[in-house]
Amino acid sequence: MEIQSAFNSGVQGFQKATEEASLAAANIVAATSANRDENTISQTSMNNTQKIPDLNQSIVDLKVAEFQAKSSVQVIKTADEVLGTLLDVTA
Numbered sequence: 465m466e467i468q469s470a471f472n473s474g475v476q477g478f479q480k481a482t483e484e485a486s487l488a489a490a491n492i493v494a495a496t497s498a499n500r501d502e503n504t505i506s507q508t509s510m511n512n513t514q515k516i517p518d519l520n521q522s523i524v525d526l527k528v529a530e531f532q533a534k535s536s537v538q539v540i541k542t543a544d545e546v547l548g549t550l551l552d553v554t555a
Contacts, residue, residue, distance in 0.1 A: 467550070470543035477536030485529035491517035492526065 495517050 467543050467547050470539060470546070474536045474540035474543060477539065478533055481529045481533035481536060484532070485526055488522045488526035488529060491522035492519065495519040495522060 496519065
């Protein structure tokens with residue numbers, strides 16, 4: 465694997481984790497907002513079959529995104545260290 469490829473993989477993984485964390489956070493807000501106003505939800509669900517995100521699944525998704533981000537950062541750090549070592553060896 466090339467160093468540039470490792471950097472790209474790390475950055476792409478971090479971007480994906482960020483997107484998933486944002487989606488999970490939005491789902492958590494939607495679920496908690498929906499729970500606060502149950503009367504509106506019951507009226508809305510009668511008029512429109514709107515699916516409320518599952519709070520537990522959204523919390524798990526947020527935690528998974530956290531670990532994915534941490535792993536991606538470690539890939540970037542490792543690629544940086546390898547590049548630094550290669551530059552030290554060739555200098």
